[in-house]
Amino acid sequence: MERELKVSREEVIFRLDHVTKIFGKKENAVKAVDDVSLEIEKGEIFGMIGMSGAGKSTLVRTLNGLESVTSGKVFFEGKDLTELKKKELLKIRQSIGMIFQHFNLLGQRNAVLNVELPMKIAGIPKAERHAKALEMLKIVGLESKEKAYPSELSGGQKQRLAIARALAMEPKVLLCDEATSALDPGITLEILDLLKDINEKTGITIVIITHEMDVVEKICDRVAILDYGRLQEVGKVGDIFTSPKSEAAKRLVYPARDTANPFYMTDRRCFRVAFDGHSSRETIICDLVSETGEKVNILAANTKSVGGIGYGQMIIEIPETEEGAALVLDYFKRRGVFVEEVIDRKAGAEEKKEAV
Numbered sequence: 001m002e003r004e005l006k007v008s009r010e011e012v013i014f015r016l017d018h019v020t021k022i023f024g025k026k027e028n029a030v031k032a033v034d035d036v037s038l039e040i041e042k043g044e045i046f047g048m049i050g051m052s053g054a055g056k057s058t059l060v061r062t063l064n065g066l067e068s069v070t071s072g073k074v075f076f077e078g079k080d081l082t083e084l085k086k087k088e089l090l091k092i093r094q095s096i097g098m099i100f101q102h103f104n105l106l107g108q109r110n111a112v113l114n115v116e117l118p119m120k121i122a123g124i125p126k127a128e129r130h131a132k133a134l135e136m137l138k139i140v141g142l143e144s145k146e147k148a149y150p151s152e153l154s155g156g157q158k159q160r161l162a163i164a165r166a167l168a169m170e171p172k173v174l175l176c177d178e179a180t181s182a183l184d185p186g187i188t189l190e191i192l193d194l195l196k197d198i199n200e201k202t203g204i205t206i207v208i209i210t211h212e213m214d215v216v217e218k219i220c221d222r223v224a225i226l227d228y229g230r231l232q233e234v235g236k237v238g239d240i241f242t243s244p245k246s247e248a249a250k251r252l253v254y255p256a257r258d259t260a261n262p263f264y265m266t267d268r269r270c271f272r273v274a275f276d277g278h279s280s281r282e283t284i285i286c287d288l289v290s291e292t293g294e295k296v297n298i299l300a301a302n303t304k305s306v307g308g309i310g311y312g313q314m315i316i317e318i319p320e321t322e323e324g325a326a327l328v329l330d331y332f333k334r335r336g337v338f339v340e341e342v343i344d345r346k347a348g349a350e351e352k353k354e355a356v
């Protein structure tokens with residue numbers, strides 16, 4: 001179901017134009033972000049995923065000017081952040097909230113005073129900021145914890161408090177850098193639900209940095225995949241799940257290695273089959289056998305909920321005979337199922353480039 005947002009989804013809020021960030025000089029130089037160009041739309045939940053050191057934090061910090069760029073440009077609502085004066089940049093930062101893995105709360109202040117802090121810095125009078133802080137605590141479900149100190153809160157509650165503080169200035173954007181990485185899976189889901197709820201109610205743009213595909217699948221509309229500072233792929237999460245193009249995307253999307261029956265260890269040709277929730281794995285395989293008379297061996301399989309839609313995928317060994325393989329491929333294509341050949345991933349070999 002298409003979500004109703006208060007803002008037009010087509011409007012671009014951030015535009016990165018050939019952004020490169022190099023730390024250090026000469027032999028110590030590290031290219032943390034390498035020629036990244038992408039656009040983030042107003043109102044969307046945009047994920048950035050990649051392994052440790054991929055440049056995610058550096059890239060997200062360029063979005064609010066916390067990190068200067070070595071070359072390229074960063075536009076926020078059409079304004080080039082790299083050209084702005086400090087004062088103008090500070091003003092823009094007020095419309096971009098941020099939360100972090102380790103919450104960054106002030107231990108000496110209680111919950112309500114933590115939320116009041118950015119408003120205090122912005123010169124908002126005490127009574128007004130106190131009322132606003134209480135309202136924000138209620139939104140994140142912490143109304144009973146107004147006087148509690150951060151040390152008296154659980155991890156999930158601390159992150160809720162950080163979200164309340166980040167939203168106090170009514171920002172247009174919320175940047176989340178590994179905001180759920182320190183939390184249990186159950187608490188992670190609660191925080192992601194809260195973020196999604198806030199996005200739906202207010203239309204705020206959310207940028208989520210993570211190294212977990214589960215987080216992306218749970219709430220992101222689109223995702224950018226980063227590897228060694230470079231943008232590998234960007235697109236709708238469902239599209240990337242169904243047909244990942246880059247090696248980095250495939251690593252994220254393919255079923256985890258099944259040690260009992262790893263598909264990399266087979267000598268036979270293997271295919272990855274991906275389908276949405278309209279057809280179950282069992283039905284597809286049963287019908288395959290009855291329609292083609294061919295048997296396939298399932299080496300790995302999983303099902304996922306991507307943005308609320310169920311997706312499934314399997315790695316299968318296909319029949320050894322050419323005719324058998326052709327029958328099986330034709331069957332999947334007729335069912336509208338995405339199918340591509342994969343070869344020995346263990347050896348690090350590339351998949352055959354052409355999707356079949």
Ligand SMILES: Nc1ncnc2c1ncn2[C@@H]1O[C@H](COP(=O)(O)OP(=O)(O)OP(=O)(O)O)[C@@H](O)[C@H]1O
Nearest residue numbers: 023024030032051052053054055056057058059211
């Ligand atoms: N201030 C800095 N000075 C020098 N090098 C830096 C600095 N900040 C980041 N780097 C380097 O830039 C690269 C990208 O770092 P970054 O923190 O952006 O990665 P990341 O994707 O956020 O990783 P993680 O998942 O571990 O948080 C790394 O090689 C890192 O060592």
Ligand SMILES: [Mg+2]
Nearest residue numbers: 056057058177
């Ligand atoms: Mg990081």
